[in-house]
Amino acid sequence: MLRILSFCLVLASFALGVPVAKSRQKVLLISFDGFRWDYDRDVYTPNLDTMARDGVKARYVTPPYLTITTPTHFTLLTGRYIENHGVIHNMWFNVSTGEKKPYYQTQFVNEWWDNGTLPIWITAQRQGLKAGSLHFPGTASSYQGEVAMVRDVEPRFYNYKNETAWRENTDKVMGWFRDQDLDFVSMYFGEPDSTGHKYGPDSPQRREMVKQIDRTVGYIRDSAERHGLTDRLNIIMTADHGMTTVYRNGLVEEIVLSKIPGFSFSDLSFHLVDFGPSGMLLPKPGKLDKVYNALKGSHPHLHVYKKEEMPERLHFAKNARILPIILWSDPGYVINGYLPVQFHKGEHGFDNQEMDMKPFFRAVGPAFQKNLEVGPFETVNIYPLMCHILGIKPEINDGHLNATKHMLASAATTQGEFISG
Numbered sequence: 001m002l003r004i005l006s007f008c009l010v011l012a013s014f015a016l017g018v019p020v021a022k023s024r025q026k027v028l029l030i031s032f033d034g035f036r037w038d039y040d041r042d043v044y045t046p047n048l049d050t051m052a053r054d055g056v057k058a059r060y061v062t063p064p065y066l067t068i069t070t071p072t073h074f075t076l077l078t079g080r081y082i083e084n085h086g087v088i089h090n091m092w093f094n095v096s097t098g099e100k101k102p103y104y105q106t107q108f109v110n111e112w113w114d115n116g117t118l119p120i121w122i123t124a125q126r127q128g129l130k131a132g133s134l135h136f137p138g139t140a141s142s143y144q145g146e147v148a149m150v151r152d153v154e155p156r157f158y159n160y161k162n163e164t165a166w167r168e169n170t171d172k173v174m175g176w177f178r179d180q181d182l183d184f185v186s187m188y189f190g191e192p193d194s195t196g197h198k199y200g201p202d203s204p205q206r207r208e209m210v211k212q213i214d215r216t217v218g219y220i221r222d223s224a225e226r227h228g229l230t231d232r233l234n235i236i237m238t239a240d241h242g243m244t245t246v247y248r249n250g251l252v253e254e255i256v257l258s259k260i261p262g263f264s265f266s267d268l269s270f271h272l273v274d275f276g277p278s279g280m281l282l283p284k285p286g287k288l289d290k291v292y293n294a295l296k297g298s299h300p301h302l303h304v305y306k307k308e309e310m311p312e313r314l315h316f317a318k319n320a321r322i323l324p325i326i327l328w329s330d331p332g333y334v335i336n337g338y339l340p341v342q343f344h345k346g347e348h349g350f351d352n353q354e355m356d357m358k359p360f361f362r363a364v365g366p367a368f369q370k371n372l373e374v375g376p377f378e379t380v381n382i383y384p385l386m387c388h389i390l391g392i393k394p395e396i397n398d399g400h401l402n403a404t405k406h407m408l409a410s411a412a413t414t415q416g417e418f419i420s421g
């Protein structure tokens, strides 16, 4: 019904000689890395509160597992679970050579990102729209030879905290919408993740950073207004994952793999550990059961799974890049390899069922209802929602518009759309 109605509106606007493109709505997707769903509860956030009154707020959203930055951002751009889009880790790695590339360098490894799933920029452009991206993970890569037409790739050693730079970036993006008539832009802020890691999610430093983000939310909405975009721009704000406190220094019995009886790194040909609460192991030929049996049940807060027995709900198994043994720890714990070498006070990467891993979600603009609080939904559903507002046909994805469409205002206000998924 909604579809038919809006299709009629499109026909009506043709009949009236109004170009459809004029009424097409725009979408700005913003990620504040590591903004946990409840970070507005212990901080005065007048701008986030105003945004909730003017639009929609979800109680929280559920990210895909593995709850780390690169894979979960690619889910926002594609609507696919991580096992389906293939960008399974922050780090590119090669199990034959043992080579690993850290987060920043991995941004530039095309084969890692371009693994068969198209991000929304490319899909939008193929359907005649214009897309851009500022600092969002995946921006530097090309997909089937195509890139987002306007790009600002995050510089190396970027200062994530600089509020002046945040404002300049905001005005830059609003300028893209107004002057180059972009339809979709994704924009990334590296906070409050960095502060949450360094000082912990319960620290005064994290609360200060949330105040900075709140000021920025106000600035973003003012900038949209100054650029004359308010009646056509929809702003969606969310994050990739949450954050939880890590315990150590004798408070808990830490997980150190090298200390586990019967486990030996010499039985492995490749491993990814010392990466917060998650790990993946590739045992040498014939050693899988030995490694598995040594680790399984060795620590009450360590979960050990063979790839084929991973809980289905995590959607983190059915991909050739995922290694045969998957490890994760309970909140409070991280997985150390040889020695405890991790010093973050806050971490993410845990089971996506943990409340501390849940991000926030806000949306405001002509497509959205006002002053509406909705229940939780999975972040795979943000992609079909964005495609619907933009009026583009989505790629195959793991989300459903029916999980988010109750947030939309009446069909009359989403006149740009004519196809939905």
Ligand SMILES: *[C@@H]1O[C@H](CO)[C@@H](O)[C@H](O)[C@H]1NC(C)=O
Residues within 6 Å of the ligand: 094, 095, 096, 097
């Ligand atoms: C890993 O490195 C080997 C040896 O250089 C190479 O043959 C293989 O294609 C590489 N695999 C990936 C996934 O890059």
Ligand SMILES: *[C@@H]1O[C@H](CO)[C@@H](O)[C@H](O)[C@H]1NC(C)=O
Residues within 6 Å of the ligand: 086, 114, 115, 116, 320, 321
């Ligand atoms: C995805 O990457 C894997 C190697 O990691 C490769 O074998 C596979 O062919 C790639 N698939 C596509 C569609 O690019």
Ligand SMILES: *[C@@H]1O[C@H](CO)[C@@H](O)[C@H](O)[C@H]1NC(C)=O
Residues within 6 Å of the ligand: 159, 162, 163, 164, 165, 168
């Ligand atoms: C913050 O960003 C502004 C604008 O880009 C720049 O002029 C300034 O030097 C930066 N400050 C720091 C401390 O990085």
Ligand SMILES: *[C@@H]1O[C@H](CO)[C@@H](O)[C@H](O)[C@H]1NC(C)=O
Residues within 6 Å of the ligand: 400, 402, 403
């Ligand atoms: C949404 O649609 C899908 C596919 O048709 C269905 O499996 C799912 O149960 C629906 N969810 C809701 C909340 O209606």
Ligand SMILES: [Zn+2]
Residues within 6 Å of the ligand: 033, 034, 068, 069, 070, 193, 240, 241
């Ligand atoms: Zn992150």
